[in-house]
Amino acid sequence: MGRYVIRRLLQMIPVFVGATFLIFLMVYALGDPVTALFGDRGPDPATAAALRAEFNLDKPVWQQYLLYMGKIFTGDFGTAFNGEPVTDLMGRAFPISARLMLVAIVFEILLGITLGVITGLRRGRSLDTSVLVLTLVVIAIPTFVLGTTLQYFLGVEFGWIDPAVSPEGRFRELIVPGLILSLVSLAYVTRLTRTSVAENVRADYVRTAVAKGLPRRRVTVRHLLRNSLIPVVTYLGADIGNLMAGAIVTERIFNIQGVGYQLFQGILRQNSPTVVGFVVVLVLIFLLANLLVDLLYAVLDPRIRYA
């Protein structure tokens, strides 16, 4: 197991380098951030040259990349063009996004797994069919449509929630946005749980558990669920990546000043240090989450052993 983890960590290095270099190329090489900074008026050549020198923009791309990565490992993500250190932006944005993601994952676990278990145990009944149709509808409708609709009705028409989230991004305000963010994954979790439960409920070991004279509750929780939830838990782990991507849309709808919001602003204003910095951290989170999922898999299913 230890050797497996080390190997996986080593494998992350080329993935990390490749992913960040691509981002770096796209952001730095394909647009001139200094020109963008000055907008339509065009910069004064001396100032522009000074800025280029300050941000190493006068050097070849590979050199820029190495210099940038070197600084990152000392914890210096550079400064945004407005003079604020990128790490400060991250310090504000990541906790808010983390809260949003937490709300979304709680919805997925509570609602998704509950619905999945109920429908899986009652396959073919009317409740099962209705939930199945509903999940299809949710998957088919884009997040921004559902999000803005709900925002309009709950926030504007009924006034139950604030249509926009405050810069602090408190939990209370993030409940509806978190639900919106979770919806598509929620639908997948429901379907995955349902299939898994329905498959396992006919398994021999469940029949054995019944034949042992165990109470129905124990058969379901200890024997059936323990097995059925293995794919669901690993899906939830991998879903962190999906939620990060989805958060860009959701945060934009509800004006949540999290990672997605900062990234969006950064891209709009060609604020390269912000964009690259945030993406580097996201890539890291994604890689670590994936490793965690694989390790979790071995914990949940004793038949899987990594060597």
Added chain:
Amino acid sequence: MLLEVRDLRVEFQTRDGLVQAVNGVSYTVEAGETLAVLGESGSGKSVTAQAVMGIIDSPPGRIAGGEVRFQGRDLLTMRAEERRRVRGDRIAMIFQDALSALNPVLTVGFQLGEMFRVHRGASRAEARARAIELMERVRIPAAKERVNDYPHQFSGGMRQRIMIAMALALEPELIIADEPTTALDVTVQAQVMDLLDELQREYRMGLILITHDLGVVAGVADQIAVMYAGRIVETAPVHELYRRPAHPYTKGLLESIPRLDHKGGELRAIRGLPPNLARIPAGCPYHPRCPLARDVCRENPRPPLYEVGPGRASACHFWKETMGE
């Protein structure tokens, strides 16, 4: 009388229509006695056992009639909670494929100990100690170290021993073994059967041994019930059945056993296939495959179980001819 099954009927609702998997089966098991239930796949032998155990998938399955009396009380009319307490405690079951019948993500110690935790309210430590005892009882080497292993870490024979240990845990009066050795190598089969036989004698349990293997039956059974298309076609004490079968189907089965002294000859199989249980032929269900079939066999009513000797019965109009040949 330990167990008395009377006129049991089980149906399954399928896409092909109503399947009559068990069609009026009756048998009895005494304490300490072994009843072998013999039959091809789909003859209803396992479904009968599942009905006794109360683990038929419902829907699509349904018990359509009959009685299952265990120590005088009808299990089929018992309340669900009462029935649950009988399961595993007074009547236990051993399944065919231990690898799929044991829970893959729980240790064998947990699965064995669960019997004591649920039925006896034992503590965790107590359950573990009893689990180790049980594993030693079925002669699993290094039981203390292996109690925390998972089913996939054991060999097939060892897994089946754990299955047996689990059934034995609460010293039930009746054990139903559904093809307990089918999934094992021949050498391991003998070991497992010997163990089961020994433990049964020791605890004086009733045993229902479901199998399609005539070789397994001969050594351990007292009484045999041969099933065909959801019915019992012949019952007899084991040695009499081998010596002089009273039903052409039994006879066919016995003749199809490969024999060492007939080396090189062709295997004598029963021609044809068992009937589709949604469309069981009129008259004797075996008549399309039977060499003795005559007009009376193709007509209802079906042949009843004729008493053909002490403790013997055969559902064939021509049992005399069959036995006399």
